Amino acid sequence: MLEVRGINVYYGAIHAVKDVSIEVNEGEIVTLIGANGAGKSTILQTISGLLRPRTGGITFMGENIGVVAPYKIVERGLAQVPEGRRVFLRMTVTENLEMGAYTQKSGGIADDMERAFTLFPRLKERRRQVAGTLSGGEQQMLAMGRALMSRPKLLMLDEPSMGLAPILVEQIFSTIVEMNRDGTTILLVEQNAQMALSVASRAYVLETGRIAMQGDAHELAGNEEVKKAYLGG
Amino acid sequence: MVYGIAKMLNFAHGDVIMVGAYACFFVVTRYELPAVLGVLIAMAVCTLLGVFIERLAYKPLRSAPSLAVLITAIGISYFLQNAAQLLWTSNPKVFRSVVGDASLKLFGGRLSVSVSALVTVAVCIIIMIGLTWFTGKTKMGKAMRACSEDKGAAQLMGINVNATISMTFAIGSALAAIAGVLLCSAYPTLMPTTGSMPGIKAFTAAVFGGIGSIPGAMLGGILLGIIEIFGKAYISTQLSDAIVFVVLIVVLLVKPAGLLGKHVQEKV
Numbered sequence A: 001m002l003e004v005r006g007i008n009v010y011y012g013a014i015h016a017v018k019d020v021s022i023e024v025n026e027g028e029i030v031t032l033i034g035a036n037g038a039g040k041s042t043i044l045q046t047i048s049g050l051l052r053p054r055t056g057g058i059t060f061m062g063e064n065i066g067v068v069a070p071y072k073i074v075e076r077g078l079a080q081v082p083e084g085r086r087v088f089l090r091m092t093v094t095e096n097l098e099m100g101a102y103t104q105k106s107g108g109i110a111d112d113m114e115r116a117f118t119l120f121p122r123l124k125e126r127r128r129q130v131a132g133t134l135s136g137g138e139q140q141m142l143a144m145g146r147a148l149m150s151r152p153k154l155l156m157l158d159e160p161s162m163g164l165a166p167i168l169v170e171q172i173f174s175t176i177v178e179m180n181r182d183g184t185t186i187l188l189v190e191q192n193a194q195m196a197l198s199v200a201s202r203a204y205v206l207e208t209g210r211i212a213m214q215g216d217a218h219e220l221a222g223n224e225e226v227k228k229a230y231l232g233g
Numbered sequence B: 001m002v003y004g005i006a007k008m009l010n011f012a013h014g015d016v017i018m019v020g021a022y023a024c025f026f027v028v029t030r031y032e033l034p035a036v037l038g039v040l041i042a043m044a045v046c047t048l049l050g051v052f053i054e055r056l057a058y059k060p061l062r063s064a065p066s067l068a069v070l071i072t073a074i075g076i077s078y079f080l081q082n083a084a085q086l087l088w089t090s091n092p093k094v095f096r097s098v099v100g101d102a103s104l105k106l107f108g109g110r111l112s113v114s115v116s117a118l119v120t121v122a123v124c125i126i127i128m129i130g131l132t133w134f135t136g137k138t139k140m141g142k143a144m145r146a147c148s149e150d151k152g153a154a155q156l157m158g159i160n161v162n163a164t165i166s167m168t169f170a171i172g173s174a175l176a177a178i179a180g181v182l183l184c185s186a187y188p189t190l191m192p193t194t195g196s197m198p199g200i201k202a203f204t205a206a207v208f209g210g211i212g213s214i215p216g217a218m219l220g221g222i223l224l225g226i227i228e229i230f231g232k233a234y235i236s237t238q239l240s241d242a243i244v245f246v247v248l249i250v251v252l253l254v255k256p257a258g259l260l261g262k263h264v265q266e267k268v
Helices: A040-047 A070-075 A093-100 A106-119 A121-125 A136-148 A166-181 A193-199 A217-222 A224-230 B002-006 B013-030 B035-061 B066-088 B115-137 B139-149 B151-156 B161-186 B196-209 B214-235 B240-254
Strands: A002-011 A014-024 A029-034 A055-060 A078-081 A154-158 A185-190 A202-207 A210-216 B103-106 B111-114
Touching: A002 A040, A014 A029, A014 A040, A014 A055, A014 A185, A014 A210, A029 A040, A029 A166, A029 A193, A040 A055, A040 A078, A040 A154, A040 A185, A070 A078, A070 B151, A078 A136, A093 A106, A093 A136, A093 B139, A106 A121, A106 A136, A106 A166, A121 A136, A136 A154, A136 A166, A166 A185, A166 A193, A185 A193, A193 A217, A193 A224, A202 A217, A210 A217, A217 A224, B013 B035, B013 B066, B013 B161, B013 B196, B035 B066, B035 B161, B066 B196, B103 B115, B111 B115, B115 B139, B115 B161, B115 B214, B139 B151, B139 B161, B151 B161, B161 B196, B196 B214, B196 B240, B214 B240
Parallel strands: A029 A185, A029 A202, A078 A154, A154 A185
Antiparallel strands: A002 A014, A002 A055, A202 A210, B103 B111
16 A cells, blocks of 8 residues: 655755655554654655655555645555644644545535544544644544545554653544544554554554555564563563 | 745735736836736736746745745845846836826815725725635635645645645735835835835734734734824824834734734644
């Protein structure tokens, strides 16, 4: 479904992503783990078209999206929940969801919104509130609900557990599994490797811009090196 | 509005106002066509001009530091003034008011209010309500607010940020045309520099009221007008502009966000 082939991404002179190849098949949950600054978010931003690779290619549903404008990539069914949630703080919950549905014809928006509210009942209670007044967990729910409004085939989530209490992290991850069961393919970027490996089928381990390891998520969770570096012993 | 969404000060706005006034002048005064047509043509000309300026001068600077954009805007402002001087000479033109020059006599003639002033106030109120509705209720308007908050996130929603910003300029410039027509209906001398002082004043009013806020701009404009007139009447006619700017400085010292300026509380 998504194929990233040997991309190199630079921030000015800094070589942030080195020769990274990633593959995501339809129906999977794939996770990309690694320490802070390893280049995980850079990869997601490059897939969404906000950054461009200097070399290498990105194919989504058989089409080269490496040159497609970011807003058209969303139209093709590839959505992202960005790091730090980035909900529109001055807009209401409903308006944020409407923005998520920007690429959709107006017909199905009400149904999609109802679906987002079923997934996250808290959002329904607060639908008239401005997003800036929501808690961190609620903002994460809103960011996820907003991304779902574009009816993505592939949803990329960047650090959804960041800054959340453990109980909320559990909830967010079970929702990710639920969304996957409903037919959305997931590419999950996480620092919380333990959680990510427990829901994913395959994983990539990123170290300073390079893929250090890859394979079955359960096997990687049992790997001594991974345990030592990312799972706290 | 342009500042609120594109996060840039369009210093050339006043000169777009001037071009709008010239467009209307040629249609109405020179070719004696109906005033409505003059206003519509002025709006069309300004919309095109605004989008053109944005595409040519500002779009390439989208990721440049804001100072570069500001200086470019000042450059565009001078360019428009000089182009107007070249095309239409610096001789003042007598602009015929599009609403006539009748005035309303109240209290047995002791108070007279010109029709053009009344029309100006009415049009401002309609435009303010219209803009508030547009940014609050329509899909395009909401997309503009989304762009103003976070361009990157807006792109991830599938919003074409460049097209949205162009649209903002188109609307802002069409409104500048209306401003030009109303301005010259009230003060009928039209010159290439006609737009520059009102441009700076409008900017002052917007900062005064809280930049980026549409009702703030309106409130700022009204207060500024009152201060200017009272300054003229009770202190000095020559110093009225200076008084206006002193007030601006004081407001910025006391309340840097302006009267209705927004401070967003962010939860982290």
